[in-house]
Amino acid sequence: MLWDALPDALLLARIQFAFTVTFHFLFPAFTIGLASYLAVLEGLWLWTGRAAYLDIFRYWLKVFAVNFAMGVVSGIVLSYQFGTNWSVFADRTGPILGPLMGYEVLTAFFLEAGFLGVMLFGLGRVGKRLHFAATCLVAIGTLISGFWILSANSWMHTPAGYTIGPDGRFLPADWWAIVFNPSFPLRYLHTITGAYLTTAMIVGAVGAFHILRDRANERARIMFSMAMWMAATVAPAQAVFGDLQGLWALHHQPQKVAAMEGHWETQRGAPLILFGIPDMEREETRLKIEIPYLGSLILKHSLDGEVRGLKDFPPDQRPDNVPLVFWSFRIMVGIGCLMIALGAASLWLRWRGRLYDTSWFHKWAVAMGPSGLVAVTFGWITTEVGRQPYTVYGLMRTAESVSPIAAPAVAASLAAFVIVYFCVFGAGMWYLFRLVGKPPLPQEEGPRDDLPIRTAGITPAPSAQRTPARQPEPAE
């Protein structure tokens, strides 16, 4: 029977959650940064009165609308997946994680969804100041949303403030300890900073792309410059937050750090393994290239600090896919280093006055466009796969969290998710590329607030009319 060839329901459910959550997070990773960027742009416009800021605001607002819609619909899926595929987990952790999710909806989801309409459609209706307030509320909403979601996620890594009831349920004992659980503050900082960098890379790439085509495009130059300031200042800070988070993880989840580092043996003066092939059967990392003592120096801040290896833990308490954790971590860190280099190069070029006419640099910035999305994805894979085999670290195993749903049902829904996500979000990406493929122009048209663009019926080719007539660039 074909069904017998299916992987077991647990593995399918894990793949399904990994797929839907990874796909979903691509959108908020960009939305969080973009919402704040839009608020800054509109604020600058109101403050300076310079029309170019409004043009750039409108240019990115169109992108924001598409991206936000995709984030919302892929996020609704997640709020139900805990119940459909992880019902035992939902039953046992519901008393703690449920209220955190509830607060996310009450404080953020409604705020974003409510004022998004005003932000997209209301500039002509409510006036500048109130519209700016709506933009700020949406931006704040994205940050609050991240707060609660990251708090819930962090609790799964470093559970605190709970007791366990006779029926195995986690019961709240101290809400302050639950919300501000040990790994939460740094994880929140690291994630939001990652989202800002993701946005900076995308905005920078789009700016660079249009500078390459037309060096005099003032709006492209402004967005490029702003993005490079962000990269130059925030990428190094992100390295510090990442290092701090690694130290926390060493304290709370030593297995994960051992898997990230590829260390099997506990040793003093541990090396830093740059590359290698972690072999789970032989319990060693083969073909490794390492720098002596640096591992201890980074993790323990001393040359002969003791670093625990995976063999220190029983096999059933180790992450079940060490190579994935090991490599994901390296991809994230590698991209982070490239971002720092990009930011540093931008400072040097700026100082030399060549920021806008160094085409190799612009090409580099274009290539870095998706790097933020890749880095946050692999960062999440590192931390989430590194938490395995637990859902609630040390307390509840993934294998005991899953719903009593038969494998064929999980397989069918997984297939449906894959097909629909690739079709719908593929089409969405295509529109996003089309939007950012057009250069930012003076008198940039808003999504639909001050031109009768929503009446496709009056024109034979609906979108042809939506592109404003190209206007000559102002002489500079």
Added chain:
Amino acid sequence: MSAETIATIWAFLIATSVFLYVCMDGFDLGVGILFPWIRGQEDRDVSVNTIAPVWDGNETWLVMGGAGLFAVFPLAYATILPALYMPIILMLLALIFRGVSFEMRFRAATKGQLLAWDRAFSWGSYAATLCQGVALGAFVQGIEVEERAYAGGWWDWLTPFSCLTAGALVIGYGLLGACWLVWKTEGELQDQARALARWLGVLTLVAIALVSAIMPFLLPEFRARWFAFPAILAALPVPVLVAFLGWRMFKALGETDGHPWRDGLPFLCAIGLFFLAYTGLGISMWPMIVPPELTIWDAAAPRDSQLFLLVGAAVLIPVILAYTAYVYWLFRGKVKHGEGYH
């Protein structure tokens, strides 16, 4: 407050969220349901424009229902969702198609693309509504629970009754959508919506009658509730109220003198019909949350969890309702051809 009181308050709050969802997403799903019947691209654009600024907020009540259930009745969340696995997943997928097509159809590069997104919008609305209707029927019929987990099969949700409720919900949402368009549009589109509302109004009344007639025979608990002596007296005014609201709706649909309030009256009557049907359902179910096994008190999260979120909800839900009302007020009035949002 005792744990029982808080759980009762939460049951009402969740029920209210679900009702708000049904009313608000009901009319915008309804617009999608009516899409194949709306002639002319221009009129289609206007009908989408009437809901474009608010659909996102409307759908958030669905997230509230899900997250709220997870937070305060985790056992209900953990048994209902596996039981309704397929309809829920299909609904989510349908909502994806529908949600993105709001943005995409206005960015379509060719006529072919526009048609494809129009279909995604309309078929997505149908599929989401059918799944919600099936889920409702299957939920009311009862869910098998053993040792804190769903114990039935993965096709249990498909029954003649759940198919009936699926059809009934498509008709009902269609009515809400048609009445919404009567309220928010004018001219030929409004005339079309009026005609559709009349048909759908008749069908809605038939569907309400059918479902109400079958309900008491689904579970002994429902029968006991409705056919016990004093309860049946309380139930008597309900058919009278349904008939009154139906009559008032048809009367208002016939008055075309363009008085701005009168155009909104059919919508209010349709909401009233939904409210009566929903209340009837609530009376049948009370105090079960997963019929027939679990009551709201069986499924409740511990008091501390419920209280923690209740404090926030008491402050935030009025605020949410206030700014939701503000956004609706901001986009008040008729949506005209060729106007977009000024």
